[in-house]
Amino acid sequence: MKLSADLRDFCDRLGHTFSEPELLINALTHASISSPQRPDNQRLEFLGDRVLGLVMAEAVLAHDRTASEGVLAPRFNVLVRKETCAEVAAEIDLGAVLRLGRSEMMSGGRRKAALLADALEAIIAAVYVDAGFAAAEKVILRLWGDRIGNVASDARDAKTSLQEWAQARGQQPPRYVELGRTGPDHAPIFTIEVRTEDGRRARAEASAKRPAEQAAAAALLAQLEGEQ
Numbered sequence: 001m002k003l004s005a006d007l008r009d010f011c012d013r014l015g016h017t018f019s020e021p022e023l024l025i026n027a028l029t030h031a032s033i034s035s036p037q038r039p040d041n042q043r044l045e046f047l048g049d050r051v052l053g054l055v056m057a058e059a060v061l062a063h064d065r066t067a068s069e070g071v072l073a074p075r076f077n078v079l080v081r082k083e084t085c086a087e088v089a090a091e092i093d094l095g096a097v098l099r100l101g102r103s104e105m106m107s108g109g110r111r112k113a114a115l116l117a118d119a120l121e122a123i124i125a126a127v128y129v130d131a132g133f134a135a136a137e138k139v140i141l142r143l144w145g146d147r148i149g150n151v152a153s154d155a156r157d158a159k160t161s162l163q164e165w166a167q168a169r170g171q172q173p174p175r176y177v178e179l180g181r182t183g184p185d186h187a188p189i190f191t192i193e194v195r196t197e198d199g200r201r202a203r204a205e206a207s208a209k210r211p212a213e214q215a216a217a218a219a220l221l222a223q224l225e226g227e228q
Contacts, residue, residue, distance in 0.1 A: 001025075006097055013092040016127050016139050023130050025099070027122035030115060032101030041122035042187060048125030049080075051133070055140045056080050059148050075151045079144065082189075082206050083215050085117035088143050094119055114182075114189045114205050158217035162194070165224065171197040174220075176213045179203065192216045200224070 001021045003011070011017055011024070018024050027041050027048075034040035056079045060072050067075075078084060089095070095110035098119055109115050128136035141148070163173050179191040192212035193203040202223060204215030 010092070010094070010097045014123065014127075014139060015142050016131070016135060018126070018130050020130050023126035024123070027126040028097055028119060029099045030101065030104060030109070030119070032104040032109070033099050041119060042184070044122035044125040044129075045118045045187065046125075047128065048121035048123065051124050051128045051136050052080055052085075052121060052140060055137050056144075056148075059141065059144075060151065063148060064152070074157065077211060077214075078151050079147060081211050081215065082114060082117040083204065084144075084147065085120045086113035089116035089120040092143065094123070118187075158214050158221055162196075162217040162221055165221070166196055169198075174217070176216065178209065194220050196220070 003018075003021050003024070007021075007024065023044075026039065027044050029038055029040050031040040031042065053076075056076055060067075060075045060079070064072070064075075094116055098110055098115065100109045100115075104115075124136055124140060127139050159174075166172065166174055174197075175195045177193045177195060179193050181188050181190050183189045187207065189205050189207060190209050190212045191203060191205050192209065192215075193201055194213065194216040195201045200220060200223065202216050202220035204212050204219050206212035206215055
């Protein structure tokens with residue numbers, strides 16, 4: 001199978017040339033356009049999430065050889081969370097080559113963080129199946145780049161920081177509200193909104209409630225920093 005010019009350009013941005021191009025096509029196929037002949041990327045996403053997790057676990061251990069598990073865990077979570085995956089996906093313009101159904105495309109699917117993150121994990125799995133763990137690790141470490149070295153400053157407990165901000169102003173602790181849950185049971189996406197007593201709010205998505213709450217808190221903290 002010969003890839004189109006836009007997919008060859010994407011492979012250049014990704015840093016991997018596929019021996020089996022069908023794997024890339026599968027990884028880019030969203031459920032909104034899948035068929036019996038062309039399955040969606042959810043199975044690859046499941047695998048890619050695990051490959052990414054192993055690479056990042058090794059990376060945070062190698063980066064700080066004295067840190068305790070309690071220090072390493074939040075750093076790991078920052079590197080593998082959906083928001084980070086979506087940022088990486090946007091940097092290589094993954095959205096431009098996603099295969100989406102018409103309704104998903106019309107609703108801005110190429111820019112949706114959850115879709116971008118899921119597709120990137122599927123692509124990681126495609127690289128792994130195509131060429132093995134070392135090839136997948138090389139791609140991941142190159143795409144994540146300086147994020148690994150800078151993760152210590154990004155891994156603060158956002159919920160604790162936001163609660164301290166509220167308490168310092170005599171406010172009640174922030175509330176976290178689940179706005180919705182989408183996706184299949186094996187891969188749900190939770191949308192959480194954090195609300196402060198003075199009316200400030202922000203929302204975020206993640207594959208579990210706690211990471212979504214942390215991401216929402218981090219988003220609101222970023223807003224607060226912008227007001228200073």
